[in-house]
Amino acid sequence: MKRTLSLLTLATLTLASAQKVVTPVQIGVAVAQTSNTALLGQEEVIGAKFAEKLINARGGINGTPIKLVFQDTGGDEAGAINAFQNLISKDNVVGIVGPTLSQQAFAADPIADRAKVPVLGPSNTAKGIPQIGDFIARVSAPVAVVAPNAIKQALKLDPKIKKVAVLYAQNDAFSVSETGTFQQTAKDLGLNVATVQKFQTTDNDFTTQVTAVLGDNVDLVIISGLANDGGNLVKQLRQLGYKGLIIGGNGLNTTNMFPVCQKYCDGVIIAQAYSPAQASAANQVFVREYTAQYKKAPPQFAAQAYTGVQVFVDALRVIDRKKKLSEWNLPDLRVELNKQVLLGKYNTPLGAISFDKEGEVNQKDFYVAQIKMQDAKNGTFVYLK
Numbered sequence: 001m002k003r004t005l006s007l008l009t010l011a012t013l014t015l016a017s018a019q020k021v022v023t024p025v026q027i028g029v030a031v032a033q034t035s036n037t038a039l040l041g042q043e044e045v046i047g048a049k050f051a052e053k054l055i056n057a058r059g060g061i062n063g064t065p066i067k068l069v070f071q072d073t074g075g076d077e078a079g080a081i082n083a084f085q086n087l088i089s090k091d092n093v094v095g096i097v098g099p100t101l102s103q104q105a106f107a108a109d110p111i112a113d114r115a116k117v118p119v120l121g122p123s124n125t126a127k128g129i130p131q132i133g134d135f136i137a138r139v140s141a142p143v144a145v146v147a148p149n150a151i152k153q154a155l156k157l158d159p160k161i162k163k164v165a166v167l168y169a170q171n172d173a174f175s176v177s178e179t180g181t182f183q184q185t186a187k188d189l190g191l192n193v194a195t196v197q198k199f200q201t202t203d204n205d206f207t208t209q210v211t212a213v214l215g216d217n218v219d220l221v222i223i224s225g226l227a228n229d230g231g232n233l234v235k236q237l238r239q240l241g242y243k244g245l246i247i248g249g250n251g252l253n254t255t256n257m258f259p260v261c262q263k264y265c266d267g268v269i270i271a272q273a274y275s276p277a278q279a280s281a282a283n284q285v286f287v288r289e290y291t292a293q294y295k296k297a298p299p300q301f302a303a304q305a306y307t308g309v310q311v312f313v314d315a316l317r318v319i320d321r322k323k324k325l326s327e328w329n330l331p332d333l334r335v336e337l338n339k340q341v342l343l344g345k346y347n348t349p350l351g352a353i354s355f356d357k358e359g360e361v362n363q364k365d366f367y368v369a370q371i372k373m374q375d376a377k378n379g380t381f382v383y384l385k
Contacts, residue, residue, distance in 0.1 A: 024060075024067035025325060027312055028087035030098030031122070031305070035075030035202060039227035039256035040301055041100045044122055047302030048097060048344040050290060051309035060105075061316045064325060068309070072101045073108075075201075080104035086113050092330060094316070095120065095337055097308035102126035102174035109136045117329065118338035120308040123301055125250055126177035129361035135338050137359030139307045139350065141273045143178045143250065146366055149248045149270035150184040153368040153384055154220055155189065157269075158245055161219040163194045167209055167233065168224035169251075170198040175224040178249045180220045191209050194218050199233070201226050206233045210240050224249035231260025238264040245269060255301070258371075258379050273382050274300040275349055275367040281308075283349040298349070307348040314339040359381065 020253030031046045032041030050069055056065045056210045069091045071083035080099040087093045088111070095118040099105055105124040121129055121138035125146065129138055156159055164186050175233035179196075186193050194216040197209040210233075212223060221237060221244065223230050230252040237246065238261075248257075248270045258265055276287045276297040286306060290298040298306075316325065318340050325333065345354045354362045369381035 006097060022064050023326070024065045025316060026067050026069050026091060026093045027030050027309060028069050028073045028091060028093035028096040028098070028303070029069065029309070030073050030080065030087060030096055032075055032079075032085040032100040033070070033072040035079075036226060037075035037100050038230045039254055040123060040251070041073070041338065042256065043254055043299050043301035044100060044305035046294075047298070047305035048309050048322040050293070050302070051313075052230070053307040054285075054289060055310070055313050060221065061313055062320045062327065064320070066309075066313060068325050069093055073104055077104055077107035080108035081111060083092055084104040084108040088112060088115050092116070094330070094333055095312050097122055097242070097276065097312070099124070099303060101172065102129060102177065103148070103172050105129055105136075105240040106132065106173055109133065112136070116340070118312075118341055120311060120341070122304040122308045123250070124174070126174045128178045135151060137355050137361070139311060139353065139361050141302050141361055141363050143174070144181045145251065146271045146273050148271075149182045149366055149368050150269050151182065151189060151191075151235075152272075153184050154245050154247055154269055158219070158333070161245070162192055163216065164191045164220045164222060165195045165197065165213040166193055166222045166224075167197040167199060167213070169201045169226065169229060171200050171202075171225065172251075174228075175201075175249065175251065179222075180225040182224065182247075182249070186222070190275050191220075199229065201229050203229055207240075209233070210236050210242070212297065212302060213237065214242060219244050220247065221245070222249075223245045225251065226251040227254050227257040230258055231257040234268060235261040235264040237299050255296075255359070255379070255381075256300060258373070259377060262376045265371045265379060268371045269384075270369055270371070272300055272367040272369050272383070274303040274379070275365075277350050277383060278349065278365060280347055280349070280351050281336055281349070284346045297380075303349040307346075307350050310348055311341060311346050312337065314346055353366075372381070
């Protein structure tokens with residue numbers, strides 16, 4: 001009799017234990033972990049993982065944990081397409097944060113849109129990203145809004161600027177979009193665009209472009225590229241004698257560029273969609289926790305990836321309060337999540353954000369920073385007023 005009771009008790013305890021097991025909600029993160037784009041994607045991985053850690057520590061989605069599923073997009077379109085396909089069909093994620101590059105987004109986002117899987121671009125700022133489809137949105141403000149601030153700040157630092165050289169990576173959709181904004185802003189402000197030079201994101205030798213810039217005796221150089229090529233271009237400009245101000249585009253907006261251009265990074269001006277000094281409560285918590293773990297202030301790409309994960313989670317919480325997530329089938333939950341993302345308002349490290357009906361982010365605050373190098377390897381972004 002005692003043995004029977006023992007078995008019954010054991011069975012009851014086992015059943016109760018099994019009932020407590022909660023299946024995590026899987027969210028995809030498709031960013032560049034390898035290739036020359038990894039200098040940006042590495043920060044996005046850190047930001048997303050940090051979001052996962054903090055969100056789960058605070059109860060996840062009304063008690064249900066989240067699980068991030070990572071896929072490496074590499075630096076090209078094929079890598080992004082493969083990553084998206086795996087996340088959608090094999091990993092069965094509810095939504096995707098990614099990819100790293102706008103060039104990749106134009107190739108991979110249509111796949112998610114056709115599958116009715118919501119996408120939040122963490123660093124896709126080229127013109128036309130939200131218009132790819134109904135399931136495509138972004139937490140990264142468009143370059144047309146952010147980039148002009150850098151030129152205006154440069155003119156504050158040196159009102160004598162008249163002649164400008166513009167250089168851009170012609171094989172990268174974001175850089176092409178960004179340089180168009182930079183060139184138009186320069187013209188609108190009465191500056192003379194003396195030379196426009198093209199390069200590839202895979203280039204290492206910029207002697208031809210730098211020689212052309214020096215020959216035009218310009219007062220300001222504006223570079224649209226990625227961290228590795230852009231950093232090398234900055235370095236060669238300085239080594240060959242250019243002494244004026246340099247503006248870097250969003251692709252250079254990472255401390256991972258510092259080992260590339262080293263001491264020559266000093267003084268580069270970059271417009272920002274994020275600042276650690278942003279006053280929102282969400283950002284204060286993010287900065288405090290991030291700094292405690294990594295011993296440095298969070299960079300923009302980490303903050304944007306964190307925000308992408310947070311937006312999905314905040315939207316899922318709203319859905320779960322109306323109908324438990326476990327009661328949804330995956331296709332319907334993906335559609336409902338997309339609707340809720342666009343309807344919501346979010347208090348994030350970027351400040352208060354929302355989305356328009358096309359999925360474009362509504363964000364109020366933007367910044368400009370200047371790189372200050374402490375030595376050949378270490379530096380910081382100093383935010384300018």
